[in-house]
Amino acid sequence: MNFSPRDYQQVAIDRMVTQPYQLLALRMGTGKTPITLSAIAELMFNRFEVSKVLVVAPLRVAELVWHTEAAKWDHTRGLRVQRVLGTAKQRMEALAIESDVFVINRENLPWLVELVALSKQPWPFDFVVVDETIGFKDRTSKAWKAIKSVRDKIKRLYLLTGTPDPQGDLLAMWPQISLMDKGQRLGTGITKYKDRWYLPDKRNGAIIYSYKLKAGAREEIYAAVADVMLSIESDIVLPERIDNVVQVVFPMARYRELERELVSQEITAVNAAVLAGKLGQMANGAVYDDEGIVHHIHDAKLDALAEIVEQGEQVLVFTTYRHDQARIKARFPQAQIFDGAPSMARWKSGKCQLMLMHPASGGHGVDGLQLSGHVVVWFGLPFDLDQYEQATARLHRTGQTVSVVVHHLVAKDTIDERIMRVLATKGDMQQALLDAVKGYV
Numbered sequence: 001m002n003f004s005p006r007d008y009q010q011v012a013i014d015r016m017v018t019q020p021y022q023l024l025a026l027r028m029g030t031g032k033t034p035i036t037l038s039a040i041a042e043l044m045f046n047r048f049e050v051s052k053v054l055v056v057a058p059l060r061v062a063e064l065v066w067h068t069e070a071a072k073w074d075h076t077r078g079l080r081v082q083r084v085l086g087t088a089k090q091r092m093e094a095l096a097i098e099s100d101v102f103v104i105n106r107e108n109l110p111w112l113v114e115l116v117a118l119s120k121q122p123w124p125f126d127f128v129v130v131d132e133t134i135g136f137k138d139r140t141s142k143a144w145k146a147i148k149s150v151r152d153k154i155k156r157l158y159l160l161t162g163t164p165d166p167q168g169d170l171l172a173m174w175p176q177i178s179l180m181d182k183g184q185r186l187g188t189g190i191t192k193y194k195d196r197w198y199l200p201d202k203r204n205g206a207i208i209y210s211y212k213l214k215a216g217a218r219e220e221i222y223a224a225v226a227d228v229m230l231s232i233e234s235d236i237v238l239p240e241r242i243d244n245v246v247q248v249v250f251p252m253a254r255y256r257e258l259e260r261e262l263v264s265q266e267i268t269a270v271n272a273a274v275l276a277g278k279l280g281q282m283a284n285g286a287v288y289d290d291e292g293i294v295h296h297i298h299d300a301k302l303d304a305l306a307e308i309v310e311q312g313e314q315v316l317v318f319t320t321y322r323h324d325q326a327r328i329k330a331r332f333p334q335a336q337i338f339d340g341a342p343s344m345a346r347w348k349s350g351k352c353q354l355m356l357m358h359p360a361s362g363g364h365g366v367d368g369l370q371l372s373g374h375v376v377v378w379f380g381l382p383f384d385l386d387q388y389e390q391a392t393a394r395l396h397r398t399g400q401t402v403s404v405v406v407h408h409l410v411a412k413d414t415i416d417e418r419i420m421r422v423l424a425t426k427g428d429m430q431q432a433l434l435d436a437v438k439g440y441v
Contacts, residue, residue, distance in 0.1 A: 123153035128183035250298035359391035
């Protein structure tokens, strides 16, 4: 497939190709992975400036995203991507395979750094990517310390994130920027950073519990890092709507077992929609049996949702089944279920960071959500195209001032994949459901 970068994507690629370090603060779904792979391909195949790349990513992303994305595009298909995952023995075997890009999960980065140190060999990666800096915004974390210990040996370092500081107080900015520039822009230590731009806030005598920005400090900090941080605030014009498919995988044994027991045997397939509903529930991670008892299958979609929530933006999640909402509430106690005007007020005031809504309840007649949020997550994919378009339009509508990112959580090898194709092409949903349940009815 040919990759035609949008304007802001080309700006980001150019930054990575020409600059030795950058923080790309672009929301999930804006194409940070193909941006980075494009820069790698240019530097490796055309300019011969890079020989070996290390990508540090959350586990799910390391497992699913980078090798798949590289194989997707014509200009990056030649990149050999090796996943360094699993047991220590499996990781060692993966590192021994001749490759261009090595992808490791964040938790195992300290292991890799220590392995190289014990080998007495030079640090082998001249291009390092930190995909999602959530674990690198704390200077006391093992991951941050690991990168810091080899920073002088890394020629090119790039940090990718949805938002550089989810809390908005900019305290997390220093660990990220200093990791790249060794303190040139924001000072060589967090204490100097605070002394320059912060005042003590909550305290008990000499003990300071929190800090607040001085007047004008936010503008000064952003100005100081403008040359090394590319963000939405960098006058980048994003598309009005960005659709993102987040693929999830899980062990299929339990799924197949329930598929046989609940679907093939106990469920009477009155029609395709009933049967498809059972398959859709199972793809989400749980399913009701004929007695109304919930059977747990997997938490893969909850894990994927966690990565989106961690970006720190307000998120509107569409769910269909009560057990989906219950499982989300158990995982994210801060989640609030849409209840009309009270929910609208909390959302608009910024007091609701995670809203759960049934697409039918928010599909029509709900206006105002777009004034405060721009991130949609479809936890379970709907079987109604009109309902899908109307619900998504709660944020993607007149009054929205920035681009809307619509995430679709798609469980691999399930009915989700078929439904996603229909939603993307606006095809015949009823025919898709009939096709999906062939073999059961």
